[in-house]
Every structure is written in C-alpha cells, then in structure tokens.
Amino acid sequence: MITSKGYAVHSATDKLAPWSFERRAVGENDVQIEILYCGICHSDIHQVRSEWGPAKYPMVPGHEIVGKIVKVGFGVKKFKAGDLAGIGCMVDSCRECGQCKNGYEQFCVQGAVWTYNSLERDGVTLTFGGYSNNIVCDEAFVLKVSEKLPLKAVAPLLCAGITTYSPLRKWKIGKGHKVGIVGLGGLGHMAVKFAASFGAEVTVLSTSPYKEADALKLGAHKFCLTKDKEQTKALTNYFDFIVDTVSAVHNYDIYLAMLKPNGAHICVGIPTEAIQIRPFSIIPNKYIGGSSIGGIPETQEMLDYCAEHNIVSDVEVIPISYVNEAYERVIKSDVKYRFVIDLATLD
Numbered sequence: 301m302i303t304s305k306g307y308a309v310h311s312a313t314d315k316l317a318p319w320s321f322e323r324r325a326v327g328e329n330d331v332q333i334e335i336l337y338c339g340i341c342h343s344d345i346h347q348v349r350s351e352w353g354p355a356k357y358p359m360v361p362g363h364e365i366v367g368k369i370v371k372v373g374f375g376v377k378k379f380k381a382g383d384l385a386g387i388g389c390m391v392d393s394c395r396e397c398g399q400c401k402n403g404y405e406q407f408c409v410q411g412a413v414w415t416y417n418s419l420e421r422d423g424v425t426l427t428f429g430g431y432s433n434n435i436v437c438d439e440a441f442v443l444k445v446s447e448k449l450p451l452k453a454v455a456p457l458l459c460a461g462i463t464t465y466s467p468l469r470k471w472k473i474g475k476g477h478k479v480g481i482v483g484l485g486g487l488g489h490m491a492v493k494f495a496a497s498f499g500a501e502v503t504v505l506s507t508s509p510y511k512e513a514d515a516l517k518l519g520a521h522k523f524c525l526t527k528d529k530e531q532t533k534a535l536t537n538y539f540d541f542i543v544d545t546v547s548a549v550h551n552y553d554i555y556l557a558m559l560k561p562n563g564a565h566i567c568v569g570i571p572t573e574a575i576q577i578r579p580f581s582i583i584p585n586k587y588i589g590g591s592s593i594g595g596i597p598e599t600q601e602m603l604d605y606c607a608e609h610n611i612v613s614d615v616e617v618i619p620i621s622y623v624n625e626a627y628e629r630v631i632k633s634d635v636k637y638r639f640v641i642d643l644a645t646l647d
C-alpha cells in the first residue's frame with residue numbers, strides 16, 4: 301500500500317481537514333502520480349455536503365488533477381516516470397460495454413468509477429480524489445498533459461474544460477452560431493473560451509454586473525445582465541444554443557425565451573432541485589437537454605486542442621489550508637475563475 305496525505309471530510313457538515321489514508325500499490329497497468337495542482341469544482345462542494353443525495357465518507361474531493369508520474373507498472377505503455385499527467389472525474393469503468401467502447405466511459409452500463417465519492421470495481425474500496433499528495437490509477441484513465449502550458453492553469457481543464465468542450469463539439473457549435481453562456485464561473489469561463497475559439501458569437505448571460513469587463517476579455521462578444529428585463533427582452537429568440545452552467549436553482553423560462561425555435565438549451569450545471577419549465581417555453585420547437593463531462597478519448601482531444609491553441613483556465617492558486625474559505629467564496633461567485641490548490645503547501 302501507498303500512504304497518502306490529503307484533506308477530507310467525514311460527514312456532510314464537516315469542514316475539510318488534514319487526513320492520512322492508503323491507496324493501492326502500483327499494479328501492472330497503474331501509474332503513480334505526484335499531484336502538483338488540483339482545481340476546486342463546484343461539484344466538490346455539492347458532494348462534500350451531500351447535496352446530490354447521500355455521499356460516501358470519508359471523502360477526499362478533487363477531480364481536476366495534474367502532476368508528475370513518479371512510478372509506472374511493468375505493463376504501462378503510454379507513460380514513463382517524469383511525464384506530466386492528468387486525471388479528471390473517472391478512474392475506471394468496465395471498458396467492454398458499448399458506451400465504454402465508443403469512448404463514453406462516463407455512461408458505462410456497469411457504472412463508471414468516479415475519482416472520489418465512489419467505489420472501485422471491487423465494490424468495496426472507496427476512491428479518494430485530488431486534494432492529496434498522490435494518486436494511483438490505471439493508465440487507461442490517465443491523460444497526457446503538454447509541457448507547453450502552465451500546469452496550474454491546466455488542472456481545471458480536466459473537468460470544467462471537458463464539460464464545456466464536449467457539448468460544444470457534439471452540437472458542432474461554431475461559425476455562424478449565436479451562443480449564450482449562462483453563468484460566468486469555472487465552467488462558464490471555459491465555455492466562453494471554447495465557443496469563441498470555435499468561431500461562434502458568444503454572449504455571457506450573468507447575474508453579476510461586475511463580470512462584464514472580464515467576459516469580454518475572456519472572448520465574449522456581448523454581455524447581458526439577466527436581472528435586467530430590458531436586456532433579456534432585447535435577446536428574445538436570439539440564440540441558436542445556450543449552455544447553462546448555473547450551480548443553483550434558477551428560472552429556465554427566462555433563457556428558453558432567448559432561444560430561437562429549433563435551438564437547444566444544454567444544461568451542464570447541476571442544481572440540487574428538480575427543474576421546472578413552463579410547457580409554452582419549449583413548445584416552439586425548443587429543446588432542453590444535458591451533457592455529462594466527456595469520455596477519455598474526447599478529454600485527450602480537448603487537452604491537445606488547448607495545447608495547440610494556447611487555451612487554459614484563469615486561476616487563483618491557493619494553499620490547501622485555504623480550501624474551506626475558498627468553498628464559501630465559490631458559493632458567492634467570488635473567484636476569477638477557478639481556485640486551484642497548490643499541493644506543495646500540504647505538510
């Protein structure tokens with residue numbers, strides 16, 4: 301076994317605090333990564349607090365992991381010690397079902413093994429995430445990370461990046477499309493960067509007036525303050541697509557009114573309560589659906605695209621001792637635009 305240090309919670313009301321635990325020894329197809337940076341995703345907060353239903357404790361959160369490979373099993377082909385590597389939301393799946401074979405491991409019929417708050421395929425061993433100094437993972441779920449980009453700003457690509465890249469690619473969003481991005485947070489700011497890079501006209505739909513200048517700097521063409529009825533009315537039937545990254549319960553009808561007939565509203569944000577929609581908001585051939593992270597091949601494609609086009613996340617690097625305060629600030633939308641933990645600060 302390998303000894304790991306990290307930050308954990310032991311119940312839904314706990315604060316994150318230092319904790320030691322064990323990971324499996326490096327097996328034939330495993331790599332061991334020394335974790336250097338890990339992003340803080342709003343999903344970490346939802347899960348730490350059991351907001352999506354009862355979670356598994358003790359929990360070491362973190363699924364935006366980057367670091368350096370320190371050890372490889374004798375069967376490992378893709379990596380060698382010293383390589384940079386990343387791990388996102390999944391660490392295993394059955395690899396045999398149609399979903400896995402088509403590169404949609406997140407929809408594995410036997411259930412994907414999530415990076416934390418999940419059980420390994422043995423059905424008993426808890427997984428522990430990236431707010432820690434090391435991780436052991438089968439190379440099939442480890443991503444190659446370019447040396448060209450600043451590593452701390454690459455970490456959020458492993459979740460916020462792929463979660464926004466994937467629906468934009470699936471719907472072939474680009475030149476000639478008008479796209480609205482709801483919520484300028486960790487996911488939202490990556491959605492803006494990707495949609496602009498793919499050639500779409502991008503509008504940020506935000507509740508925070510002070511984010512307008514940043515939205516334009518990040519690549520958006522327009523900004524709409526959604527609390528202002530005049531501004532939303534001016535965008536009636538305007539968008540071909542809306543990507544909704546909002547983490548909290550919100551009104552969908554406002555955004556559906558801004559969608560053109562035959563347009564699609566894609567939900568990636570996961571509020572904690574059921575969605576309510578007025579039927580007449582979707583009857584004019586308007587579609588609402590969702591998107592879940594992205595499979596391993598597409599995550600690698602996204603990382604390669606970012607290296608080629610120099611796309612990274614805007615980050616605030618923090619020591620791990622600041623993590624509980626960082627959570628409170630994420631909830632208040634007070635982060636530009638992703639907190640990333642520097643694991644060198646773990647003692």
Ligand code: NAP
Nearest residue numbers: 342343483484485486487506507508547548569570592593
């Ligand atoms: P985040 O950084 O907190 O960003 C969420 C943004 O939503 C905020 O910056 C804010 O933007 C907006 N917002 C917050 N409260 C709102 C409210 N009451 N009404 C309207 N807008 C509000 O969170 P994140 O890390 O980007 O994650 C966003 C959501 O996506 C979370 O629910 C997370 O669990 C989920 N998620 C889903 C997937 C997936 O696979 N589908 C993957 C990762 C994360 P403005 O200030 O601009 O309004």
Ligand code: ZN
Nearest residue numbers: 341343459460
């Ligand atoms: Zn995430």
Ligand code: ZN
Nearest residue numbers: 394397400408
């Ligand atoms: Zn499968």
